[in-house]
Amino acid sequence: LTPDQAALSGDWELGMSMVxxxxxxxxxxxxxxxxxxxxxxxxxxxxxxYIWVRYWEQGSxxxxxxxxxxxxxxxxxxxxxxxxxGQGYNWRxxxxxxxxxxxPCEYVADPWAPxxxxxxxxxxxx
Numbered sequence: 001l002t003p004d005q006a007a008l009s010g011d012w013e014l015g016m017s018m019v020x021x022x023x024x025x026x027x028x029x030x031x032x033x034x035x036x037x038x039x040x041x042x043x044x045x046x047x048x049x050y051i052w053v054r055y056w057e058q059g060s061x062x063x064x065x066x067x068x069x070x071x072x073x074x075x076x077x078x079x080x081x082x083x084x085x086g087q088g089y090n091w092r093x094x095x096x097x098x099x100x101x102x103x104p105c106e107y108v109a110d111p112w113a114p115x116x117x118x119x120x121x122x123x124x125x126x
Contacts, residue, residue: 001039008035008036010035011035012025012035013027036126037124037125041121046117048114049114049116050093051112051123053094055089056080056087056089057086062080063079065078066078066126068114070122075126076108078094078097078112079104082104082105094112095109095111
């Protein structure tokens with residue numbers, strides 16, 4: 001799914017990558033990081049789905065809140081890279097760290113791969 005296929009709310013907007021990656025979803029840092037970007041993919045059949053995220057690696061500032069079909073509450077934390085080394089765009093399969101009881105790099109699920117039935121589902125990042 002591409003950034004322009006997401007429903008953006010709050011301080012999130014579409015922008016262009018400054019390192020040549022094309023269009024990206026970004027939050028307007030002048031106002032904060034309220035809101036979210038949400039995808040609603042329609043999956044063709046019942047199966048396990050692995051969700052890969054293209055994210056900006058920036059040391060310890062590469063995590064997002066994530067929910068799948070509205071779960072969990074409170075939101076999971078998706079962490080890009082726990083090594084805090086490097087900078088740039090990377091791919092990472094979606095993971096789930098508990099924001100209340102989970103220490104950095106300790107996951108409820110890694111990868112977090114939902115069992116989805118055919119139909120429309122929701123993936124939300126904030």
